[in-house]
Amino acid sequence: MKYxxxxxxxxxxxxxxxACDDDDNSVVVKQxxxxxxxxxxxxxxxxxxxxxxEGTNQFTLYSLKDNKVIPNSDxxxxxxxIGFRSTAIIVNGGDSGPGQGEAQITTGIFxxxxxxxxxxxxxxxxxxxxxxxxxxxxxxxxxxxxxxNAIIPIPGKTIVIKTAEGKYAKIEILSYYYGSPNTTTAxxxxxxxxxxxxxxxxRFIYQHNGSRNLVNTSSLN
Amino acid sequence: xxIAAWALPVSLHGQSSFIFSISGKVTDxxxxxxxxxxxxxxxxxxxxxxxxxxxxxxxxIPSGEYVLSFSAIGFSKQKLTMTVEKxxxxxxxxxxxxxxxxSPVVVxxxxxxxxASDIPVKVSTIDKQQIQQTGSLRxxxxxxxxxxxxxxxxxxxxxxxxxxDSDYTLLLINGEPVIGRTAGTLDLNRITVGxxxxxxxxxxxxxxxxxxxxxAGVVNIITDRxxxxxxxxxxxxxxxxxxxxxxxxxxxxxxxxxxxFGNRYSTNGYDLSKDVFGQTVDPFSSHTLGSTFDYNFSSxxxxxxxxxxxxxxxxxxxKTGTQQQTVIGAGEVTEWSINPKLTHSHxxxxxxxxxxxxxxxxxxxxxEYKTTGEVYDRTSFGQSLYKPELQAEYFVNARxxxxxxxxxxxxxxxxxxxQSRQHFSNTYLFGQYEWLPLDRLNITxxxxxxxxxxxxxxxxxxVALKYDVLPWLSIRGVAGVGFKAPDFRQLYLNFTNxxxxxxxxxxxxxxxxxxxxxxxxxxxxxxxxxxQFHDLKAESSLSFNLxxxxxxxxxxxxxxxxxQNNISNLIETVTVARKTNGQAVFSYLNKDEVYTxxxxxxxxxxxxxxxxxxxxxxxLVAKDRETLSNLNDGNIYARDPDTQETxxxxxxxxxxxxxxxxxxxxxxxxxxxxxxxxxxxxRINYRSRYGFADRNGNGILDIDQEYINGYATVxxxxxxxxxxxxxxxxxxxxxxxxxxxxxxxxxPGRLFWGTVRMNIKSKNKNKP
Numbered sequence: 001m002k003y004x005x006x007x008x009x010x011x012x013x014x015x016x017x018x019a020c021d022d023d024d025n026s027v028v029v030k031q032x033x034x035x036x037x038x039x040x041x042x043x044x045x046x047x048x049x050x051x052x053x054e055g056t057n058q059f060t061l062y063s064l065k066d067n068k069v070i071p072n073s074d075x076x077x078x079x080x081x082i083g084f085r086s087t088a089i090i091v092n093g094g095d096s097g098p099g100q101g102e103a104q105i106t107t108g109i110f111x112x113x114x115x116x117x118x119x120x121x122x123x124x125x126x127x128x129x130x131x132x133x134x135x136x137x138x139x140x141x142x143x144x145x146x147x148x149n150a151i152i153p154i155p156g157k158t159i160v161i162k163t164a165e166g167k168y169a170k171i172e173i174l175s176y177y178y179g180s181p182n183t184t185t186a187x188x189x190x191x192x193x194x195x196x197x198x199x200x201x202x203r204f205i206y207q208h209n210g211s212r213n214l215v216n217t218s219s220l221n
Numbered sequence: 222x223x224i225a226a227w228a229l230p231v232s233l234h235g236q237s238s239f240i241f242s243i244s245g246k247v248t249d250x251x252x253x254x255x256x257x258x259x260x261x262x263x264x265x266x267x268x269x270x271x272x273x274x275x276x277x278x279x280x281x282i283p284s285g286e287y288v289l290s291f292s293a294i295g296f297s298k299q300k301l302t303m304t305v306e307k308x309x310x311x312x313x314x315x316x317x318x319x320x321x322x323x324s325p326v327v328v329x330x331x332x333x334x335x336x337a338s339d340i341p342v343k344v345s346t347i348d349k350q351q352i353q354q355t356g357s358l359r360x361x362x363x364x365x366x367x368x369x370x371x372x373x374x375x376x377x378x379x380x381x382x383x384x385x386d387s388d389y390t391l392l393l394i395n396g397e398p399v400i401g402r403t404a405g406t407l408d409l410n411r412i413t414v415g416x417x418x419x420x421x422x423x424x425x426x427x428x429x430x431x432x433x434x435x436x437a438g439v440v441n442i443i444t445d446r447x448x449x450x451x452x453x454x455x456x457x458x459x460x461x462x463x464x465x466x467x468x469x470x471x472x473x474x475x476x477x478x479x480x481x482f483g484n485r486y487s488t489n490g491y492d493l494s495k496d497v498f499g500q501t502v503d504p505f506s507s508h509t510l511g512s513t514f515d516y517n518f519s520s521x522x523x524x525x526x527x528x529x530x531x532x533x534x535x536x537x538x539x540k541t542g543t544q545q546q547t548v549i550g551a552g553e554v555t556e557w558s559i560n561p562k563l564t565h566s567h568x569x570x571x572x573x574x575x576x577x578x579x580x581x582x583x584x585x586x587x588x589e590y591k592t593t594g595e596v597y598d599r600t601s602f603g604q605s606l607y608k609p610e611l612q613a614e615y616f617v618n619a620r621x622x623x624x625x626x627x628x629x630x631x632x633x634x635x636x637x638x639x640q641s642r643q644h645f646s647n648t649y650l651f652g653q654y655e656w657l658p659l660d661r662l663n664i665t666x667x668x669x670x671x672x673x674x675x676x677x678x679x680x681x682x683x684v685a686l687k688y689d690v691l692p693w694l695s696i697r698g699v700a701g702v703g704f705k706a707p708d709f710r711q712l713y714l715n716f717t718n719x720x721x722x723x724x725x726x727x728x729x730x731x732x733x734x735x736x737x738x739x740x741x742x743x744x745x746x747x748x749x750x751x752x753q754f755h756d757l758k759a760e761s762s763l764s765f766n767l768x769x770x771x772x773x774x775x776x777x778x779x780x781x782x783x784x785q786n787n788i789s790n791l792i793e794t795v796t797v798a799r800k801t802n803g804q805a806v807f808s809y810l811n812k813d814e815v816y817t818x819x820x821x822x823x824x825x826x827x828x829x830x831x832x833x834x835x836x837x838x839x840x841l842v843a844k845d846r847e848t849l850s851n852l853n854d855g856n857i858y859a860r861d862p863d864t865q866e867t868x869x870x871x872x873x874x875x876x877x878x879x880x881x882x883x884x885x886x887x888x889x890x891x892x893x894x895x896x897x898x899x900x901x902x903x904r905i906n907y908r909s910r911y912g913f914a915d916r917n918g919n920g921i922l923d924i925d926q927e928y929i930n931g932y933a934t935v936x937x938x939x940x941x942x943x944x945x946x947x948x949x950x951x952x953x954x955x956x957x958x959x960x961x962x963x964x965x966x967x968x969p970g971r972l973f974w975g976t977v978r979m980n981i982k983s984k985n986k987n988k989p
Contacts, residue, residue: 109858109867128745128799139918146914155867155918156858174865182862184916184926186963201865 029218034110035067036203039178042084044198048178059083059090064161064169064206078164084200087138087151087176089131092164094123099164103130105137106158110203116160116168116212131159137173147189151176151197168207170214175201241305244278245312247271247291255293255316263288263300266618268569282309290619291316298660328396329421329441331653331665332430332624333614341663341687341697342427343768343782347420349445354891354902356938356952356976358457358465358486360420361409364440366887366904366936368837369424369821373880374967377408382424383784384817384843384881385437389705389762393431393441395527397560400606400632401582405708411531411554412442413509415455415467416482419443425784426701426764429681430651430669436703436762437786444527446513447471447478451982459974463488471982476518482511491969493962498540498547501966505535507554521567527560537588541597548597550588557581572614581605602636604709622655624667634709638716640730643709646674661689671704675712675729676759679704697768705760711792711809712757723804726797728757731808735798738806746799749810754797758811762788776827785818815878817843831894838886843878848921859917859924876922879912882931898942907933913964929964950976 039048042060047053061070061080070080078099083090093101102121106113122130131137137157141150159171174180177188178199187193209217247258254275261268262279264287271277284305292298296316303310324338325346337344347363357363361378364370371381379387388405391398392412399407421441428439452470457463464487471480487506494501510530517523533554540547558580566572582604588597610628617623633644653667668682683701690696712729726734732751738744768782790811798806819842825835849872851857857870886907893900909931912922922928938952951974958971 107856107858109869125745128801132799139920146916152918153860155860156856156869172867174860180865184862184924 027218029216031216032205032207032214034203034205036201037062037067038180038201039199040069040084040201042198042200043086044178044196046196048196048199050196057085059085059088064163064171064204065165065167065208067206081163081169082161082171086198087133088129089133089137089159090124090129091131091161093162094130095126096124096129097164100162100166101130101164103159103161105131106160107156108158109156110158110170110172113158113160113170114213114215116170116207116214118212121160121162131161138176147183147194148191150183150188150194152183163206167210168212168214169204171202171204173200173202175199240280241282241284241309242278242280243282243287243289243303243305243310243312244276245310245314247275247277247293247314247316249296250315250317252315255296258291258293258296258316261290261292261619263290263619266570268619325419327419327421328443329393329423329439330427331655332396332612332626333622339663339687341665341685342423342699343697343766343780345422345424347422349418350893351891352414352417352420353950353978354893354900354938354940355904355936356457356950356954356974357414358463359410360412360414360417360442363414363420364409364422366889366906367422368823368887369839369885370422371882371885371908372409372967373406374965375880376403376406378410378967379406380409380440381880382438383786384819384841384878385786385788386880388708389434389437389788391428391431391433391435391439393439394529394558395444395560396441396576397558397578397580397608398431398434398606400580400604401554401556401584402708404710411507411533411556413465413467413484413486413507415465415484415509416444416469416480416511417442418445424782425699425766425786426681426683426703426762427685427699427766429683429701429703430653430667432647432649432669432671432681433679433704433706433759436705436760436764436788444511444513445469445471445480445482446515446525447473447480449473449982451980453978453980453982455976455978457974457976460972461489461491461969463972463974476516478513478515480511480513482509484509493960493966493969498545499538501962502969503536503538505533507531507533522563522565524564525562527558527562529556529558531556537586547591548588549591550586550597552584552586554582554584556583570616572616574612574614576610576612578608578610579606600637602634602638604632604634606630606632620657624651624653624655626651634713639709639713640715643713644674648672663687671706673706676707676757679706679759679761693772695770697766697770699764699766701764703762703764705762707757707759707792707809722800722802723807724800725794725807728754728809731797731806735806738798738800743801744798744806745801747797748799749795749797749808751797753810754808757792757809758790760788760790760792760811762786777825779822779824781820781822783818783820785816787814787816789814791815812847814846815844816846817841817878817881831892833889833891835889836887837889838884841881841883841885843881844875845878845921848875857919857921857923859919862917862924862926870919870921870923874923876912876928879914879922882908882911884909884931893940898948900940900942902936902938904936905933906936907931929961932959932961932965934959934968946979946981948978948980950978952976 040060043055045055058072061075061083063070063079064081076098078092081092090096091101091103092099102123104120124130138151138153153173161169163169177197178195180201181188181195205214207214247255249255256271256273258271260277269277282305286304289301296318299316324336326334327337327344328334330340330342330344352363355363361372364380365372373379373381380390382390387407392407424438428435431439450472455467457465466485468483485508490500490502490504492500512528515525535552538549560578562576564574584602587599590597608628608630610626612626615623627650630647633642635642649669649671651669656664664686666684671679681702681704685699687695687697711727713727714725715730717724731754764786766782766784768780770780772778791813792809793812794807795810796805797808819840821839823837827833852872852875855869858867859870860867888905890903910928912927913929916927917924935956936954937956938950940948940950942948954972960970
């Protein structure tokens with residue numbers, strides 16, 4: 001929540017009006033705003049309070065366009081753009097869905113990625129998703145790691161996707177645990193007190209106008 | 222004692238052919254005769270040593286002017302110019318005791334017996350007295366207290382030297398390598414100090430004549446041998462029910478000597494976190510048997526044979542899995558070695574040494590579920606090594622000494638995690654030239670070639686020099702190349718984790734394994750070109766050491782040693798492929814370059830014979846060059862653990878390699894009053910904070926939460942010698958009970974202990 005507030009404050013929305021040479025139509029350029037999705041369930045095995053729950057073994061499907069969860073009954077449609085189940089992330093395309101979905105992971109700071117790359121996207125294949133997990137978007141610390149057996153999103157990784165409709169979006173995964181806990185604390189290190197996994201917190205910017213521009217969007221007034 | 226018997230050409234110096242002799246007697250300042258003083262005639266290659274009356278003689282001396290030089294350990298070298306004209310000359314000479322402290326004889330740096338203060342490579346020594354004063358039991362106890370050495374606990378107590386891990390340090394016993402490493406670490410806890418006569422430590426590349434792993438340094442343990450007839454027994458008991466019994470017996474006759482040693486060490490271990498099931502360190506016990514037999518065929522030919530047997534058993538008990546099932550079992554280590562050696566002095570100039578070494582190391586472990594008796598894990602590992610070697614030392618004259626040698630090592634390993642029995646063969650040659658162009662200058666250059674069956678041949682050259690700038694100031698410099706061969710694991714490991722599903726293959730087998738998995742349809746994607754694995758190179762280092770030594774008076778001495786080690790072709794784990802089960806295949810590749818640099822400083826002050834104080838300090842920086850260049854390019858990121866915000870890591874935030882303390886220091890005081898028999902010691906060891914593990918996802922050490930706090934431990938002991946036979950000792954290790962149960966599990970709390978020692982030794986060599 002803390003992060004959410006600061007982001008909202010930090011990203012001021014500005015409207016610029018530019019006079020055009022040819023006619024009186026003005027173009028409104030609007031800065032794109034990062035949306036934050038908190039604690040999205042990805043087939044969790046425990047409730048936020050730590051009590052066990054039955055898994056569904058299904059992907060939680062999400063529409064970046066509409067910023068909302070899409071029911072699984074719509075899995076064969078292009079209503080959803082991205083899906084989460086445990087550490088696996090799918091995009092709506094290839095073997096995963098009927099859409100035009102493709103993705104790639106870029107290195108750098110989320111804000112600094114101003115334009116989606118032109119090439120380098122991959123489609124999901126059965127068993128080999130475009131968004132690679134281990135060594136892709138996260139590190140798994142393993143039995144001997146610190147903290148043990150934790151999924152830590154790799155900092156400086158921005159996922160760029162083509163949505164089901166072929167629009168561009170960028171995503172940064174911030175946490176895999178309920179409540180986005182600080183992963184360096186003793187509370188997190190202890191498996192008994194660690195908050196439940198398979199709850200994604202991520203932020204994204206969606207470009208609805210179909211361009212690769214990931215900073216602002218312009219439309220005719 | 223011995224007089225050069227061969228005749229000199231009478232026309233020496235082109236002078237008259239009258240033949241005379243030069244004889245004399247050497248005494249110390251009080252007039253007592255000095256035995257075994259080296260006397261040389263400069264400009265010739267003639268030399269002799271004084272007999273038991275301090276006397277020497279050179280015969281067949283033509284008339285002319287001569288410079289005689291006298292040298293003996295503990296005394297200043299002295300020269301005398303004399304003219305032999307009409308008659309033979311006889312002289313008396315007094316040698317002045319050296320203000321430099323009595324310097325020990327060391328073998329590690331040059332492979333020959335040399336006085337430590339004379340050679341251009343720094344050799345630090347720990348003698349039996351110091352080991353006994355500290356009450357150390359295992360090798361890691363005593364090494365932990367030395368400047369610039371840090372014990373790192375990772376698969377055993379490993380030694381870090383100049384910021385380089387245990388993998389890069391060679392441990393020798395009587396000049397022969399100890400085998401049996403786990404994940405690169407050679408566990409020093411395997412070695413008892415009870416039969417150690419002297420430990421010699423060479424840091425940096427001054428030791429490259431030992432081949433692979435002698436990269437960060439060499440620790441050479443010289444074990445005791447028969448010096449008389451007698452025996453000793455020492456029993457120590459302390460906290461955690463730790464019991465150590467050491468028995469020694471020795472017999473020496475005119476021609477032969479036999480030394481026998483036995484040690485039993487056991488402990489209940491300890492538990493730092495009571496709320497977790499199972500102990501932090503499980504109970505274990507070990508037994509060591511050692512023996513040395515010497516036989517002198519003649520004054521020129523000696524034979525000796527060392528044997529060692531070691532076994533250790535450790536119990537395990539822990540809970541595992543989601544059901545928290547109890548697993549119990551035991552692991553056993555057995556090790557033996559044999560080391561015959563024959564030395565023959567062909568004449569005064571040529572000495573030949575033939576040595577053979579055979580050793581094996583085996584581990585077995587079996588863990589079972591307590592309730593079902595089902596096997597949880599069963600592993601075994603066996604390694605053996607055989608090594609014949611011939612070495613020749615040619616003493617051209619006092620200013621030129623040449624050493625050369627040839628040998629072969631044959632090594633084999635067989636283990637649960639290797640497909641079949643694997644073996645290596647390595648033939649090597651080495652040569653060394655010691656040149657003393659001036660009395661104050663010693664230059665030693667050497668090189669070694671290793672021709673190995675599994676990787677490219679390695680050439681390791683070194684050059685070292687020592688220059689005495691002033692009577693109280695010397696400079697020593699060493700530059701050298703060292704290497705570390707890929708180990709069995711990096712070449713041949715074949716392991717798939719049955720629970721998690723990932724696989725690790727050695728570089729030598731990964732191509733075949735991945736290709737076979739591909740045909741079975743188990744691989745989704747190859748991430749690293751398989752061709753790269755065909756040519757795994759040895760890791761190599763280029764290192765420099767520069768030391769300034771001063772001996773201001775007989776009570777003060779100090780030294781500063783600057784060092785830099787550049788390691789390239791570091792072998793790292795890489796992800797080779799992705800499997801259909803979502804897990805990865807890992808193997809090993811030459812990747813990183815790292816450097817370690819800094820300085821170490823030692824100062825010692827001995828205001829009286831009974832008291833010695835010393836301070837040691839090391840400053841260390843150890844960094845990865847690729848990480849540095851990535852930081853320069855702004856390509857390393859971190860996430861703030863509280864705000865989840867991603868930022869670019871700056872160069873100044875980089876803390877270097879994990880597990881390295883920037884500052885380490887020790888302060889030691891030893892007191893020993895010969896008359897009353899009382900002794901005491903106080904030793905303080907400090908290490909500053911050090912990186913433990915990455916916690917913010919970028920793989921490097923950059924935030925405070927990734928460090929373990931610095932700490933100091935204080936160890937103390939008190940000794941009383943009663944009569945000629947018995948001594949009792951009591952001590953406390955970690956006096957202030959420093960503990961860090963979460964991160965430093967190798968550090969038990971405060972330990973009390975007491976020792977009773979009996980020592981019976983006959984001064985008369987022939988009667989027991």
